[in-house]
Structures are given as C-alpha cells and as structure tokens.
Amino acid sequence: MRQKKIELPREIHTGPGVIKKVGDICKNLRFKGKATIVTGPKTIKIAGKKVAESLKDKNFDVNIIKVKKATKDVVEKVKNKLEGTSIALGVGGGKVIDVVKMASKYANVHFISVPTAATHDGIASPRASIKNDKGSVSLPAHAPIAVIADTDIIRKAPYRFLAAGCGDVISNYTAVLDWKLAHRLLYERYSESSAALSLMSAKMVIKSADSIKKGLEESARIVVKALISSGIAMSIAGSSRPASGSEHKFSHALDIVAPKPALHGEQCGVGTIMMMYLHGKDWKFIRDTLKKINAPTNAYELGIDPEYIIEALTMAHKIRKERYTILGDRGLTRAAAKRLAEVTGVI
Numbered sequence: 456m457r458q459k460k461i462e463l464p465r466e467i468h469t470g471p472g473v474i475k476k477v478g479d480i481c482k483n484l485r486f487k488g489k490a491t492i493v494t495g496p497k498t499i500k501i502a503g504k505k506v507a508e509s510l511k512d513k514n515f516d517v518n519i520i521k522v523k524k525a526t527k528d529v530v531e532k533v534k535n536k537l538e539g540t541s542i543a544l545g546v547g548g549g550k551v552i553d554v555v556k557m558a559s560k561y562a563n564v565h566f567i568s569v570p571t572a573a574t575h576d577g578i579a580s581p582r583a584s585i586k587n588d589k590g591s592v593s594l595p596a597h598a599p600i601a602v603i604a605d606t607d608i609i610r611k612a613p614y615r616f617l618a619a620g621c622g623d624v625i626s627n628y629t630a631v632l633d634w635k636l637a638h639r640l641l642y643e644r645y646s647e648s649s650a651a652l653s654l655m656s657a658k659m660v661i662k663s664a665d666s667i668k669k670g671l672e673e674s675a676r677i678v679v680k681a682l683i684s685s686g687i688a689m690s691i692a693g694s695s696r697p698a699s700g701s702e703h704k705f706s707h708a709l710d711i712v713a714p715k716p717a718l719h720g721e722q723c724g725v726g727t728i729m730m731m732y733l734h735g736k737d738w739k740f741i742r743d744t745l746k747k748i749n750a751p752t753n754a755y756e757l758g759i760d761p762e763y764i765i766e767a768l769t770m771a772h773k774i775r776k777e778r779y780t781i782l783g784d785r786g787l788t789r790a791a792a793k794r795l796a797e798v799t800g801v802i
C-alpha cells in the first residue's frame with residue numbers, strides 16, 4: 456500500500472478583529488521568544504504593525520522583514536534571518552505568504568499565514584509559487600500551523616482583490632477538468648476527495664456570486680472560506696493540481712510576457728473562460744459569474760494588450776510542462792489562440 460502524508464493547518468481563525476489575537480494564538484500554540492514577521496511595503500502599515508503590537512503584548516521579541524518579491528534569492532535571505540526564531544508570520548498578499556512558506560520550511564520553523572487580502576488560495580496551501588528567470592516554479596512547501604484571517608482588514612482592501620480571489624478559486628473548474636484528462640490519458644494519480652473539495656470551493660463562490668459586494672464582511676468571509684478550502688484540496692492532493700491547470704499556465708505566461716500583468720486571480724479567471732471553451736464546457740457560465748462578481752472577463756478589463764493574450768496562449772503549454780492539460784504538449788497555434796480569444800470575447 457502506498458504511504459501518504461497530508462499536512463493541514465492546525466488552527467484557522469477568521470472574523471473581524473481577529474488580528475488582535477495573534478499574540479494570544481502564538482502563545483497558546485506554545486511559541487515563545489523570537490517571532491519574525493515577514494510583510495510587504497504596504498501591508499506593514501495595513502496589518503504588519505498590528506501583528507507586531509499583539510505579539511509584543513504577549514512578550515514576544517519581534518523582528519520585522521519587508522519583502523517585495525517572491526524569488527529564490529529573497530527566500531534565501533529570509534531563511535537566514537529566521538535563525539533562532541520560534542515562529543514566522545507571513546502578513547500580506549500571496550507573494551509574502553509564499554516567501555515565508557518556503558523560507559520557514561528551509562529554516563525548519565513553523566509559520567502562520569496572516570492574509571491581508573483574499574486574492575489567492577495559497578493562504579492555507581502547502582505549495583509556493585516562486586519566481587525565477589524563466590517565470591515561476593511551483594514548489595512543495597509546508598502548510599501553515601495556523602491561519603489568522605481578519606475579515607475586517609480583508610473587507611477594507613480594494614474590491615478588486617476580493618474579485619481576484621474569486622477568479623483564483625473559480626479556476627478550479629478547469630484545473631479539475633485538466634487533472635481528470637491527465638488521469639485518463641497518462642494515468643496520473645488523481646484524488647476524488649481532493650477534486651470534490653476543490654470544486655466545492657469554487658461552487659461556494661459561484662453560489663454566492665450575487666452577494667459578493669464591496670466592503671461587506673460577509674463577502675470577505677465567503678471568499679476566505681472558499682480560498683482556505685481550496686488550499687486544503689491542494690493539501691489532500693499533495694500538489695496544486697486541483698487548483699492549477701491550463702488557466703494557471705495562461706496566467707503564468709502572462710506574467711512573463713505582459714509588461715504590466717494584472718492580479719494573479721484576475722488572469723486565472725479570464726484563463727478559465729477560455730480553457731472551459733477548449734474543454735467544450737459551459738464557458739459562458741464562467742464568464743457570466745465573473746461578470747456578476749465584477750471581475751475582469753477580457754483583455755481590456757485586465758489592462759493587457761490583446762497581443763500579449765495571444766502570445767501567452769501560444770506559450771502556456773510550455774509552463775509547468777509536467778502538468779498535462781487541455782493545451783497538450785504542442786499548445787495552440789497563433790491562429791487558434793487568436794480565434795479562441797475572439798470567440799470567448801477576451802479580445
């Protein structure tokens with residue numbers, strides 16, 4: 456019998472004002488001494504300082520590291536600064552959380568995920584997307600020991616962020632279709648329970664699409680819940696397969712070719728419309744749901760020139776090559792890419 460390990464967060468704290476409890480939560484988890492906060496230039500003001508205060512109140516010796524990028528070098532630098540730390544905390548968006556996830560794994564310390572925006576499903580996942588000179592790689596990291604998601608902070612973030620999170624989780628539709636395809640064609644290992652949870656996470660958002668609105672705590676809570684359960688689907692799979700397929704390849708390709716890429720989740724949402732079309736599924740349903748949420752559904756709304764959309768479509772199959780998808784091994788011709796984007800109204 457094949458052995459399997461599933462790593463999950465031990466505690467999940469959500470709700471308005473929960474950030475004030477960070478110190479308490481760390482103490483209850485039996486951390487003490489030095490706590491290192493990894494945060495970003497904006498998020499330090501939004502949440503980093505509050506986390507520091509809460510930790511200091513509980514007698515932690517607090518060290519703050521600001522990061523701007525999620526690259527291998529940055530991960531290495533942060534890892535070196537984690538020496539002697541009892542607990543690392545990632546306070547910010549997806550990049551910050553990915554950096555602390557990898558650095559803490561290398562430094563052999565636990566980390567806590569403190570998202571400041573509901574933009575991505577890496578909040579609770581055991582994977583990290585790290586940039587390199589060829590784009591990015593998906594690396595095995597470890598799951599956070601705790602997730603502390605303050606829905607008051609998240610609801611006050613620009614609405615665009617919440618809509619991006621919806622795009623990232625809705626993309627599970629095509630990710631699972633691609634996974635099933637790879638299972639049928641290549642007999643790739645497939646988990647029914649992981650795929651079911653991944654789809655359920657997407658459906659949680661789709662079902663509530665009409666009530667996902669700017670500034671509402673309830674909306675932030677729905678999206679955070681869906682993103683966390685999508686991360687747990689990745690934990691069960693032991694990879695990002697249930698949450699990253701052809702639509703993510705398209706988004707990763709855009710990150711390489713577009714001079715000013717949009718948010719990860721926004722790009723994944725648009726990618727999902729097009730990949731649903733390639734799968735012969737109801738792509739209009741995805742487009743209409745994204746529209747209801749006020750997430751981008753075309754190049755113009757992404758702020759990306761149509762030429763880059765076509766280029767990203769033609770090179771997407773070369774990204775994460777080990778992950779077989781509807782794009783196949785040869786990918787799309789330029790003519791097919793142009794037609795796909797036109798037919799689905801993306802350009």
Ligand SMILES: NC(=O)C1=CN([C@@H]2O[C@H](COP(=O)(O)OP(=O)(O)OC[C@H]3O[C@@H](n4cnc5c(N)ncnc54)[C@H](OP(=O)(O)O)[C@@H]3O)[C@@H](O)[C@H]2O)C=CC1
Pocket residue numbers: 494495496497498499501525547548549550551553571572574575576577578580581582583584608609611612613619623695718719720
């Ligand atoms: N590991 C995984 O499983 C997954 C990883 N990802 C990765 O996550 C990244 C995308 O994350 P995303 O959050 O979209 O992008 P970023 O982490 O780049 O954040 C985007 C910007 O938003 C700012 N920000 C964050 N919170 C707030 C707030 N409350 N108010 C105002 N500004 C805020 C950040 O500030 P600051 O400048 O301070 O950082 C940053 O400038 C990608 O690299 C993607 O590959 C995505 C999905 C899953």
Ligand SMILES: O=C(CO)COP(=O)(O)O
Pocket residue numbers: 576577582583584592593623695698699703775
């Ligand atoms: O973004 C992800 C899941 O939403 C993870 O993507 P990758 O595994 O392709 O880096």
Ligand SMILES: [Zn+2]
Pocket residue numbers: 575576623698699703719723
């Ligand atoms: Zn994603």
